[in-house]
Amino acid sequence: MLLDTPLCDFGWQAVDFTLKDPGGRSFEMKEYLGEKGLLIAFICNHCPYVQAIAERLAQDTTELMAEGINVLAVMSNDYRHVPADSPKNMLRFAKKYGFAFPYLIDEDQAVGKAYGAVCTPDFFGFNKQGGLQYRGRLDNANMKNTTKRDKELVNAMRQIAATGKGPVQQTASMGCSIKWN
Template sequence: MARTPSNMLPLGTTLPAATLPNVDGSSVSLEQQVGDKGLLVMFICNHCPFVIHIAPQLASIVQQLKEKGIGVVAISSNDPVAYPADAPDKMGDFLAQYQLQFAYLFDESQAVAKAFDAACTPDFYLFDGDKKLVYRGQLDESRPGNGVAVTGSDLLAAAALVADGKAPAEDQKPSLGCNIKWRDA
């Protein structure tokens, strides 16, 4: 399993405009998903061991974000030809398996991942209510095999500040996961 860190998109970046297909067949724009206090955009996929490691705790973390007025959306940008487990028809199964309640969008062209400068799964981007990037980085210190419990502590601390109208500290640790599976050009 490759260990790829986030590229750390500059803080203050405006939420990229994008409309993508959801697992339920609808089209969803990222702007539609912004809650009163902001939006978390996660780049995930179905097969990555780093994503599978955090998946059992994601429902609780997402619920806490929604209670703070922060919308949540996930995007899969992996090449489903090379990685059939990440194909759009498998994404709904992933949501059901982990009882996840958020839009799970497929970025077939990979243009949205490029707009975010996303590098890995999972990769997290927290935007405030003005659609400005205020946090990008790790969920917490837990990684597959390191014995640290998945709590979402880093992301949830940043979200609590955003919900209170405050900016998270700029010193943020990158996420770490599998590299996004780019299509051959």
């Protein structure tokens, strides 16, 4: 089912969490809330919307991380009902697209629910105090035409890093519904 993300609830405070990657390493959100902010991306492997942006997401997040903006990705789908989203397949997907950020398993879906994530991809951009400042899309490119694109997420995260505030105008991300158990 295709869904759009809700409007940004400016200032909503990030909920701390500890999740593991498919290799079993633990990552604590508050350790990634750096001086220039944090991007949390709710993604999965099987969604055609995520597949369509995966290369651009890898490029854009690598750019952001080089500028000191931290990135975490969370997979909240119930992978027992969607085997394509299993931890083993998460490893393959991350390797295929060259993800440089931790790709974490939300085993009990508590993080996705705490954040109100609705679809994949669903982007949450936080300032250094953990206040939500961006809940929009990656860019304005459609599923096929990526030659001319406005890097909305990159620009928003740069603005957040510089000013602590996100852009007032944001366009909702859209994608497949999160597969709750």
